[in-house]
Amino acid sequence: MSEIGNFFRAVRDDVLSKHDEEVFSEGFDTAAGLALGVLRDNIDQLRKEIKSGLEGVNEKRALLLVELTELKDELEKRLREYGEHADVK
Secondary structure (H helix, E strand, C coil): HHHHHHHHHHHHHHHHHHHHEEEEEEEEHHHHHHHHHHHHHHHHHHHHHHHCCCCCCHHHHHHHHHHHHHHHHHHHHHHHHHHHHHCCC
C-alpha cells in the first residue's frame, strides 16, 4: 500500500479509536450518574423519614442511612480514582 494510503488508514483508525473512547466515556459517566442517583435518592428519602419523626422510623433505618451514605462516598471515591487513572492513558 502507498504511503498516502497508509496515512489515511492511520487517520481513520485514530478517529475511530477516539470515537470509541468518547462513546465509552459518555456511557461510563451515564452509568455512574445513574448508580449514584439511586443511592442519593434513597439517602434523601431516609433523611426525610428520620427528620419527619414518622412513627416506625427506628434505629435500623438510621443505620441504613449511615451505611448507604458510606457506600455512596466509597463509590464516589472509586469513580474519581478511576477517572483520574483513565485520564492518564
